[in-house]
Amino acid sequence: MPAVSKGDGMRGLAVFISDIRNCKSKEAEIKRINKELANIRSKFKGDKALDGYSKKKYVCKLLFIFLLGHDIDFGHMEAVNLLSSNKYTEKQIGYLFISVLVNSNSELIRLINNAIKNDLASRNPTFMCLALHCIANVGSREMGEAFAADIPRILVAGDSMDSVKQSAALCLLRLYKASPDLVPMGEWTARVVHLLNDQHMGVVTAAVSLITCLCKKNPDDFKTCVSLAVSRLSRIVSSASTDLQDYTYYFVPAPWLSVKLLRLLQCYPPPEDAAVKGRLVECLETVLNKAQEPPKSKKVQHSNAKNAILFETISLIIHYDSEPNLLVRACNQLGQFLQHRETNLRYLALESMCTLASSEFSHEAVKTHIDTVINALKTERDVSVRQRAADLLYAMCDRSNAKQIVSEMLRYLETADYAIREEIVLKVAILAEKYAVDYSWYVDTILNLIRIAGDYVSEEVWYRVLQIVTNRDDVQGYAAKTVFEALQAPACHENMVKVGGYILGEFGNLIAGDPRSSPPVQFSLLHSKFHLCSVATRALLLSTYIKFINLFPETKATIQGVLRAGSQLRNADVELQQRAVEYLTLSSVASTDVLATVLEEMPPFPERESSILAKLKRKKGPGAGSALDDSRRDPSSHDINGGVEPTPSTVSTPSPSADLLGLRAAPPPAAPPAPSGAGNLLVDVFSDSPATQPGLGPSPEEAFLSELEPPAPESPMALLADPAPAADPGPEDIGPPIPEADELLNKFVCRNNGVLFENQLLQIGVKSEFRQNLGRMYLFYGNKTSVQFQNFSPTVVHPGDLQTHLAVQTKRVASQVDGGAQVQQVLNIECLRDFLTPPLLSVRFRYGGAPQSLTLKLPVTINKFFQPTEMAAQDFFQRWKQLSLPQQEAQKIFKANHPMDAEVTKAKLLGFGSALLDNVDPNPENFVGAGIIQTKALQVGCLLRLEPNAQAQMYRLTLRTSKEPVSRHLCELLAQQF
């Protein structure tokens, strides 16, 4: 047993700890502990009053038992008693016990408040410090409520001792972090800033920590700290290594304080005052100069402390990003570290250079180190260093070195650690796309990626290559040829089969002229992979086959044979079976013309943000790598990617005309609800809506099937011919909308669900969801009477040429509605172009023999297709200025019809569909929003600003969009809402 080194040791405690350590088993340990607990309990209960020493010893034993993981249910009162002792060692144990146990027993807090108050008021600096440490250690809200108001006073009091000030600053910091609202700002804040001038370095250090935290919320209140911090820093940096005595660490003066001061300065922009700025630049230069001086000690502690300051200095230089000279010097310094023998320094240099690479001043300087970085990628032993090297290569990549960097990263990928492969794959894919001069290089790179690291090539990556090949006809032939060759490898990754299958299905004809890749050869090559692939890939290949039938009629018989095989038609997997059945029927029923239309080449994808980039951002963003946060996914990213990716389902309905099939043709009444071509997009939107349960099943393929069956007698429409819903009566057949239709419509501008109409007979409820340019609406018709409605027929009518702007596909509903019953009608909506007038909903039925008819406006307004857009103030103003033509702006000044409540207004604007942007408008009363209206043909960017004037009870609303009628229309719609 080691000797206890200081005089206040407790022999009984040491014996007890030794006993526990000597226990051979868990049972023995528990036995010993129980014996001790019984002993302590009897001592505490005994008649004899315990002296301070014994109390301290027993409380300490209890604490030890607690730390071993056992519950303690007594002894708290004895610990609280220790707090009022006048002996430091006893008081200290009391506070320690409370700090450790307080989480499990918050009733303790009330008991100790008094003791803490006494110690804070005691003027004994040691006791005050103990009390402050206890408050900080507990750090709970209750502590904040009890003491937050007192601590600032102690901190700035002229007569507080240095050690007390130091503890008070740290204590306040802790409370502020736990509950900022409890720490009152006030005149003390100005005096805290002046603690930066304090004689005592410990006080300065504690104060800097506190100010760095406080100034983030209230930068203006603390801005005087900049010049004080600069002068303090300057004094430290220029001091000799012996000046600061206690605060010199291995010949480096006050390293931690220097680092903290440099971090504080990073909370602010460069100083405006020329003298302060000059002094600061001088400091930064001195630090950079010192890095070149020979070390004063060979100890690693010396160089670490010195370099801690250096790296923080470089961070500040990068933060300012305004001194080209310093940036380049920083870069050169880091360049030296890249080859340092200390792994730590190489790691930090790579990390720091990554940020330097993004500055325009130092980007070129960073690029000169490319060979060293590539070497690091190849030779570093520590995976985290290699990872930093890969990050840096990615950051320094531009058009001039892209080919070199991409090929190095590809080479590295072959041996890379599994943990970072996926990220490297993403990076290579992004760089290859971003800097592709010729797209054949891009295609080669991605196929290489799949070859080398197929398992790590996520869907986004291979979707993206398909998008690019589809959109660029100059590369399609090359892509077809390359995938054909790649597929000839005996073992090829399944992702390669997917890409190959898709590309050959679209562009196989471009290489069919060569006898080595004639249609039958292409087909048998693909089909040779078929049986080894997963269900998803096989489904994709089936789609390729049906496309082959269209591209190469000579393969039809072979492919039909494959589709007809029992292994397909009776496949256990419903998706495969369905595709086989549908494709087989399609190929035998449809004429060549129909086939050619249905299986036309995919149209170009709309250009959006690369889905891979979004994925990388998601990986790197908050939550990356955290087990806790894995479930947190950015919902908006789904929006970005959702519309672009050619998922297997859209592959099977590949052309716009296939969409026509799905969207516009009224299916026979018995068929399941007709899905739209974008059914897969919408399914997840609606999956939480119970009303949709029965209709959720069908995938786009079913549409094929239902279309191909002989049309039922009630819908004598052609399969493809007429884009207008056949069941629609002409507009002349229906009456004008009821007088209150506009008012009813207005209720739905900012919301999607509610009661659209109600009278004595009928109630119509609406539930709708919109995403991008698509929407689905459920109408619920409730019969309020006890009599059956007959010939019930609700229809949607497009007045004027609306049908070229908005496609609404309806489903028939049962023509009888029983008394008290409700029927539901599903509407699939697609916005083709911007539109001003809503479609009409005409409801006709017979009630007790009398014909009833009703025409309403369907609550579909252009703002439903809003996609909110977040942007920074700067971007907003830039776009606002770009839309400055008089016809792009619409403005309305109007009186408030409802009470002017900011929260209600916010909710309405969000319901309207635009994003609400905070901190953009200099006047916090105003609302600023931005969004994009998604239509099939075009996108309209919209910016809006709403300025309430509470005194006049007026609003001014300004809309700016790229299309004049849209500005006016949105302005009118929105103005009705307030």
Add this chain to the structure above:
Amino acid sequence: MIRFILIQNRAGKTRLAKWYMQFDDDEKQKLIEEVHAVVTVRDAKHTNFVEFRNFKIIYRRYAGLYFCICVDVNDNNLAYLEAIHNFVEVLNEYFHNVCELDLVFNFYKVKENTSSGQTGQSHVFAVP
């Protein structure tokens, strides 16, 4: 900002744990195990920094003990690395050639010494 400090031996026994964030007991135990798993597999040629969830761990090994500080990703690595060393020097001074058992038998002193170390001050570790 420091999120937590852990001192563990090679077997994973915790000799000191100091938390500056609210965690419940299960979460603490999980963190202790994860840190141990992450740190003990690294060798002397590796850096003293490991990414850890959304934070990073700065650690240094002294004989059989790992001293680990978990901090925010943008915190200064070297400053915290030297803070560890400074702390060890203080312990060494106080216990005259500190060893693991000193920390076991004098747990109540070590606890107190670190109680205000929340922002890595140069002298907060000074023994009263």
